[in-house]
Amino acid sequence: MSDPTQSRRGFLQTSTTAALSAATIAQLSLSSGLYAAGDDVIKVGLVGCGGRGTGAADQALSTVGNVKLTAMGDAFADSLNNSLRGLNKHGDRVAVDDSHKFVGFDAYKQVIDSGVDLVILATPPGFRPTHFEYAVSKGKNVFMEKPVAVDGPGVRKVLEAVKVAKEKNLKVGVGLQRHHQDGYLETLKRIHDGAIGDVIAMRCYWNNPGVWEPRISHEQAKSEMEYQMKNWYYYLWLCGDHICEQHIHNLDVANWVKQGHPVMARGMGGRQVRVDKRYGEIYDHFAVEYQYADGSWLFSQCRHQPNVWNSVSEYAHGTKGNSDVSGNSITAGSEKWSFRRDKSIKRSDPYQVEHDDLFRAIRNNTPYNEGENGANSSLTAVLGRMVVYSGKEVTWEEALNSNVDTMPKNLSWDSDPPTKPNANFEYQIPTPGITKAV
Numbered sequence: 001m002s003d004p005t006q007s008r009r010g011f012l013q014t015s016t017t018a019a020l021s022a023a024t025i026a027q028l029s030l031s032s033g034l035y036a037a038g039d040d041v042i043k044v045g046l047v048g049c050g051g052r053g054t055g056a057a058d059q060a061l062s063t064v065g066n067v068k069l070t071a072m073g074d075a076f077a078d079s080l081n082n083s084l085r086g087l088n089k090h091g092d093r094v095a096v097d098d099s100h101k102f103v104g105f106d107a108y109k110q111v112i113d114s115g116v117d118l119v120i121l122a123t124p125p126g127f128r129p130t131h132f133e134y135a136v137s138k139g140k141n142v143f144m145e146k147p148v149a150v151d152g153p154g155v156r157k158v159l160e161a162v163k164v165a166k167e168k169n170l171k172v173g174v175g176l177q178r179h180h181q182d183g184y185l186e187t188l189k190r191i192h193d194g195a196i197g198d199v200i201a202m203r204c205y206w207n208n209p210g211v212w213e214p215r216i217s218h219e220q221a222k223s224e225m226e227y228q229m230k231n232w233y234y235y236l237w238l239c240g241d242h243i244c245e246q247h248i249h250n251l252d253v254a255n256w257v258k259q260g261h262p263v264m265a266r267g268m269g270g271r272q273v274r275v276d277k278r279y280g281e282i283y284d285h286f287a288v289e290y291q292y293a294d295g296s297w298l299f300s301q302c303r304h305q306p307n308v309w310n311s312v313s314e315y316a317h318g319t320k321g322n323s324d325v326s327g328n329s330i331t332a333g334s335e336k337w338s339f340r341r342d343k344s345i346k347r348s349d350p351y352q353v354e355h356d357d358l359f360r361a362i363r364n365n366t367p368y369n370e371g372e373n374g375a376n377s378s379l380t381a382v383l384g385r386m387v388v389y390s391g392k393e394v395t396w397e398e399a400l401n402s403n404v405d406t407m408p409k410n411l412s413w414d415s416d417p418p419t420k421p422n423a424n425f426e427y428q429i430p431t432p433g434i435t436k437a438v
């Protein structure tokens with residue numbers, strides 16, 4: 001029997017310069033049966049070859065079926081080469097020759113244009129909206145890490161591209177892996193089935209000692225741009241501050257519990273312990289109260305300070321009971337439930353499961369798009385940062401429609417990033433009541 005997927009692939013590959021009408025091409029990509037036989041190769045490109053990008057590529061290459069990593073891109077050659085060395089353990093599933101290694105700010109375009117079927121986007125999140133928009137415009141399936149944006153204009157760009165991705169029947173996964181974790185899935189199902197009644201309050205925390213130390217000094221960097229790119233976590237335009245980078249996971253769970261997003265927030269925070277100038281311009285603690293459309297509240301904290309109370313967790317309180325959501329347990333009156341994995345089932349790694357689920361959707365051509373949830377959870381974090389930096393109450397709509405665009409207009413190694421230090425290498429720290437954050 002002839003394999004229709006093979007002939008379609010051959011057709012698509014040889015037809016790019018042929019006189020196919022745009023409508024025919026659109027129809028082909030809409031039908032997207034390319035992987036229906038389940039044995040066709042899915043070519044993967046990786047953009048952003050750091051810790052998570054390398055991990056995501058490893059997971060993509062560990063999915064069932066024929067998968068190959070065929071192109072890689074990074075701002076820095078050393079990151080790319082380190083990542084490739086690690087991934088080579090996958091043998092002939094890694095087929096990245098020198099002509100498919102791309103370095104610099106435009107590497108994402110070169111990876112996406114190199115003939116891949118799916119692209120993994122795992123740079124610092126400031127770049128995500130631009131990279132995602134381009135991938136979707138070129139008809140690529142996407143796995144992108146969280147957050148998917150760090151400001152209002154970025155979230156709007158992602159939401160627009162999500163719509164286009166749905167029209168093109170592209171599959172989009174977002175690295176909010178709790179949605180692929182069995183204990184969370186079972187707990188959320190019970191909450192949604194009414195186990196604790198109406199949820200009237202939630203709490204969530206990402207309180208821990210912090211992340212990696214700055215990687216290079218100003219003396220080692222050839223330019224301010226290179227300095228900030230290497231130390232990206234500490235700069236707003238690249239990272240969005242740690243409420244976006246880490247706490248998004250807990251805020252995402254709260255939105256999942258409520259099956260919606262907040263409508264308003266207010267809060268406070270600052271920089272109390274991580275104050276050295278090498279820690280750029282970000283805060284080390286945020287405390288935000290969010291209100292949802294039904295009047296219920298979410299009390300949220302995130303803190304990067306050592307030697308204090310730490311917790312990375314989420315809780316929901318309802319009219320009939322309470323849930324330790326991250327502990328996967330529910331108490332309602334005398335009834336207690338906690339998730340127990342069947343001993344015969346191996347504990348599943350949500351980082352792997354999210355790729356298994358995405359690749360299965362591509363091969364079976366079933367609807368799969370986590371982009372809108374990713375954008376809403378990202379905006380929840382952005383909203384929290386806006387209320388804390390500004391010291392004001394801010395609505396969801398104000399955050400979404402904000403014109404505070406944190407991205408630089410020009411990207412090159414000698415162009416200026418949006419914030420620059422003074423002569424003593426100190427950065428301006430956002431000040432509530434003064435900083436325009438919305």
Ligand SMILES: NC(=O)c1ccc[n+]([C@@H]2O[C@H](COP(=O)([O-])OP(=O)(O)OC[C@H]3O[C@@H](n4cnc5c(N)ncnc54)[C@H](O)[C@@H]3O)[C@@H](O)[C@H]2O)c1
Pocket residue numbers: 047048049050051052053073074075076079080104105107108122123124125127145146147175176177229245
């Ligand atoms: N889902 C999770 O649990 C999880 C865990 C860790 C990280 N992440 C996310 O993954 C993303 C990356 O984090 P990481 O820990 O891998 O950081 P990292 O610093 O280890 O890697 C980032 C890589 O992107 C490269 N890069 C920077 N700008 C680029 C550009 N414009 N084009 C191409 N490459 C560029 C860097 O050189 C670096 O190699 C972040 O958004 C982070 O939040 C998610």
